[in-house]
Amino acid sequence: MTGEQAERRSKGSSISRVLKIVEAVAQSEQALSPAELAFMLDIPKPSIHRLQQQLQADGYLQMDLRGLIVPSDRLQRIAMGKALRHSILQRVARETGKTCGIVIPDGIDMVY
Structure with a gap:
């Protein structure tokens, strides 16, 4: 495994x-820029942009009029x-x- 691969693995999948x-x-009280997300999460900007674009394409995130990232309707419905x-x-x-209350199956257990 190269040093780059080890570093990538240590930062998470x-x-x-x-x-x-x-x-x-979802937890932010204000819209976030990709740069703010990169800094907050310690994820390289190119990775943030790539993942953010995929999340937008899948309908989980959207850009507001100022180009900042906000939850989409789909993410709001999940919440x-x-x-x-x-x-x-x-x-x-x-x-x-x-x-x-509600009981939901979780594998072989039930969660209340």
Whole structure:
């Protein structure tokens, strides 16, 4: 393994980089530039640009009018899915006076 390959591996896989970018954009209170993301995440600018373009093409991120990166509608829907289910459970619990929850299969286990 060359030194460059070892350094690339130590900075994380493409998948972990993509998830870091999505997480940073989703949690940011303001739109971010590719340079800000590169600095925040310690990912080279060319990699940020390449991954950001792929995330845009896949509909997870978009550019605002100033050319800054913001969550797309698709990413917003993913985030809202959990909040929507939670609000429905809260309403059902309020209306019935009972505790409500969801159990989801996770491999051979169940997650409450």
